[in-house]
Amino acid sequence: MVRAPFDEPPPFLGSWKRVYAAVAIYLAALIGLFYWFTRAFSR
Amino acid sequence: MRPPDWAVLVASVVIVTLYGLWRGRHSDNVDRYLRAERSLPWYAMALSIMATQASAITFISTTGQSYVDGMRFLQFYFGLPLAMILISAYVVPVFHRANVYTAYEYLEQRFDAKTRILVSLIFLIQRGLAVGVALSAPAIVLTVILGWPDRWTTLIMGAVVVFYTVMGGIQAVTWTDFQQMFIMLAGLFLALATAVLLLPPQVSFLDAMTLAGAAGKLNAVTLRFDWNDQFNLWSGLFGGMFLMLAYFGCDQSQVQRYLTGKSITQSRLSLLFNAVAKLPMQFFILFTGAMVFVFFTFEMPPAVFQREALARASRQAAFPDVQKKFAMRFEERKRAAMSLIEARRNRDADLLGKRAAEYREAQKQFEVARNEALRLAREASGEPSLNDANYIFLTFVTRYLPAGLVGLVMAAIFAAAMSTISAEINSLATVTVIDIYRRHICRSGSDRHYLVVSRLATALWGAYAIVTAQYARNLGSLIVVVNQVGSLFYGGLLGVFVLAFACKRVNGTAAFTGVLCGEMAIFAAHFYGKIAFLWYNMIGCVVVVGSALLVSAHIERKRRQLHG
Numbered sequence: 001m002v003r004a005p006f007d008e009p010p011p012f013l014g015s016w017k018r019v020y021a022a023v024a025i026y027l028a029a030l031i032g033l034f035y036w037f038t039r040a041f042s043r
Numbered sequence: 044m045r046p047p048d049w050a051v052l053v054a055s056v057v058i059v060t061l062y063g064l065w066r067g068r069h070s071d072n073v074d075r076y077l078r079a080e081r082s083l084p085w086y087a088m089a090l091s092i093m094a095t096q097a098s099a100i101t102f103i104s105t106t107g108q109s110y111v112d113g114m115r116f117l118q119f120y121f122g123l124p125l126a127m128i129l130i131s132a133y134v135v136p137v138f139h140r141a142n143v144y145t146a147y148e149y150l151e152q153r154f155d156a157k158t159r160i161l162v163s164l165i166f167l168i169q170r171g172l173a174v175g176v177a178l179s180a181p182a183i184v185l186t187v188i189l190g191w192p193d194r195w196t197t198l199i200m201g202a203v204v205v206f207y208t209v210m211g212g213i214q215a216v217t218w219t220d221f222q223q224m225f226i227m228l229a230g231l232f233l234a235l236a237t238a239v240l241l242l243p244p245q246v247s248f249l250d251a252m253t254l255a256g257a258a259g260k261l262n263a264v265t266l267r268f269d270w271n272d273q274f275n276l277w278s279g280l281f282g283g284m285f286l287m288l289a290y291f292g293c294d295q296s297q298v299q300r301y302l303t304g305k306s307i308t309q310s311r312l313s314l315l316f317n318a319v320a321k322l323p324m325q326f327f328i329l330f331t332g333a334m335v336f337v338f339f340t341f342e343m344p345p346a347v348f349q350r351e352a353l354a355r356a357s358r359q360a361a362f363p364d365v366q367k368k369f370a371m372r373f374e375e376r377k378r379a380a381m382s383l384i385e386a387r388r389n390r391d392a393d394l395l396g397k398r399a400a401e402y403r404e405a406q407k408q409f410e411v412a413r414n415e416a417l418r419l420a421r422e423a424s425g426e427p428s429l430n431d432a433n434y435i436f437l438t439f440v441t442r443y444l445p446a447g448l449v450g451l452v453m454a455a456i457f458a459a460a461m462s463t464i465s466a467e468i469n470s471l472a473t474v475t476v477i478d479i480y481r482r483h484i485c486r487s488g489s490d491r492h493y494l495v496v497s498r499l500a501t502a503l504w505g506a507y508a509i510v511t512a513q514y515a516r517n518l519g520s521l522i523v524v525v526n527q528v529g530s531l532f533y534g535g536l537l538g539v540f541v542l543a544f545a546c547k548r549v550n551g552t553a554a555f556t557g558v559l560c561g562e563m564a565i566f567a568a569h570f571y572g573k574i575a576f577l578w579y580n581m582i583g584c585v586v587v588v589g590s591a592l593l594v595s596a597h598i599e600r601k602r603r604q605l606h607g
Contacts, residue, residue: 008308016311020128023318027124030322031276034117034263041256 044441048450055226055454059461060207063219067211073493076212077144077473079303083217088313091220091466092291092300093320097227099180099460101328107432109332110339113260115274119577120325122284123291127318130292131311133544138298139307144477146298146540153543155551156482161558162539163478166295167471169532174467174504175511176528180433181460182512190350197512200460205505208465209498213303216465223458230455231327234436237444238334243341250384251337257383257399258406260333263326273575282577289533289580291317293540296470335439340380342443343373346416348434355423356416365415372405372412379405468508472500530576531569534583535561541584542591549595557591 010019044052070076108116141149147166151159182196207215242251255261265275272278291297291314304310346369347353356362379402386398421429440452476497481488488496538561542549549557564586565579574582 008306010308010311016132019315020132023124023128023315026319027121027322031121031264034326035266038262038264041252041261042259 044449044453045446047447048453051447051450052453052457055451056203056457056461059219059222059226059458060203062222063207063215064211066218067207067213067215070210070212070214071494072490073497075214076494076497077299077469077477079213079217081303082305083303083309084305085309085312085316087217087221088300088304088310089316089320090224091217091462092297092313092317093324094220094224094227094459094462095296095300095466096290096317096321096463097224097324097459098177098463099456100177102227102231102456102459103180103433103436105325105328106332106335106436107434109260109329110336110435111432113258113262114326114329114333115262115265117263117322117325117329118265118274118276118279119283120287120322121276121279122281123287123321124318125280125284126287126291127314129288131314134292134540135301135310135314136307137544138302139304139310143302145295145474146293147295147474147478150539150543150554151482154539154549154554158539158551158555158558159478160483161555162536163474165532165535165558165562166293166474169529169536170294170296170467170471171504171507172511172528174464174471174508175514177460177463177467178508178512181457186351194513197509200457201464201505201509201512204461204464205468205502205509208469208505209501212497212501213299213469216462216469217300217303219465220462223462226451226458227455228324230452230458231331233448234440234444234452235327235331235334237448238331238338238439241338241342241443246337246341246384250387251334253387254337254340254380254383254402255333257402258336259403260336263329270574270578273577278575278577282575282581285537285580285584286530286533286577289537289584290529293533293536294470294529295474296467299470299473300466332436335436338439338443341377343370344435345438346413347420348431348438349420349429350434352420352424352426352429352431353416356420359419359423362416362419365412365419369409369412369416372409376402376405376409464508468501468504471504472497475500475504527576530579531565532562534565534580535587537580538584538587538591541588546588546592546595548599549591550598553591553595553598556594557587557589560590561587 010016013019013022074080105116138146138149141152143149143152145163147159147163150162178197178201179193181200182193186193186196207219239248239251246254252261265272267275268277269275301310301313304313345353346366347356357366379398383395383398383402386395417429417431420431421427440449444452476493480496480500481493485492485496535558539554539558542554542557561583565583568574568579568582569576
């Protein structure tokens, strides 16, 4: 079986560092959204 | 369950099982059987990772947790994306390059054989305790639906899972997980849609959100820090991150999923998919529980959701009065809910605040009446720890969903259970064979021999799961129990892997001592401290690393003294 090289660049965003940063920003945005959700409906 | 429900349930179980057997038909050597010859694409691993974590407990217990305690359990998963980033960056490349079958095999390459076996045994104890709980959840399902005895349910369920896992190995496990995840998502979506559609016509979706929020069920984020509070933003982000690091980075039941990847990139993508998708999915599940709560604001629920316990409570002399009070409190809460909805529509802020306070008070009184019924049920059953949270979602599904949909939701719950149990017994067998049997008992067997032993070990762990599931039924909210048991051991596991990856100077003896110290610290915190379980992972990890560094420094000092 022909194996892919062990470490390749990600298929998007150019580098793994950028992919990880995007995931971290996504998490921060999601927590912000959930916080808004909590505040909006908890009277 | 009606005939269409049975048709959907049986068809889904049969199709998934046959598909798994077909995908695993070529598992005729150890590498294929335990590691799929490292050939799997990211999407198969991604959904397998997700399905393995989402057990039947997730469906049954998380929705019940949300009904009782609101959505704050969501915060438990806040650390997951951070853990996935760290594992993708630092753990995946190391495991791939080490070319290992298990995470613990790497520990011998890095430290020594005694550290490997200690950590392997910790994994076997911890995962062995959890596998019975995972199998007991579907037993709860069939007990509610059919009143079948638990032992038959666990036996049938367990036999199906063990059969395809023994025959097809990791290929069967991964590809059945892949299909099971789609069934789960479909079941979940339909359950939520039905809960909303079955609300009274005068109650809109926004009204339902207002009611759930006013009752404290939409409390997805709590900023206040408290060591004793299990679920807040900080315990979720930091404590949760440590737990997820341990679970996805050191627990073979998860590590084995991404060890099957055809490259580092494929394995990384599978983990990062989970980093992105897990929180919305968990939100969705908890929100379903909150909507079931609103549904039961307008439709009278049973005073106790567990049918057998309710029957026993109803034979008590005090029950008629308790039931009467419960019905009265239900009507009061319903009226308060309608008043709150009216105030919301009138856009009168003062009135809205007043009505919300009245509704909260009505909810509190309703809870008092429900707790009174639960107390009677506990007395009548002779089970002081009886908890009906695991039966709430099932009561909703079986009583109110239309024919066909009940079968689909049941299929989703079964799919969730099967995916978790198959991965767990597969990983338990892998560690037993690779880290114990092949390393310490029979070092020179043929590939064929180890394949047969792997199948046998899978069957034995399956049998063990079936037996232990009999005792897991009344452990309270199952999702919390599983995570609490895991937290007793994960800190030690995580600590030793942090040492392996980050502390190049630490040797095997120091790591071994560190793990023992870490475990002692966790058990001391559990039995003598008043700290929420999410922090155990962090405490254990810190103690392992700290004590190993101390021992390592001591060894180094001795060595220098010895050599002048």
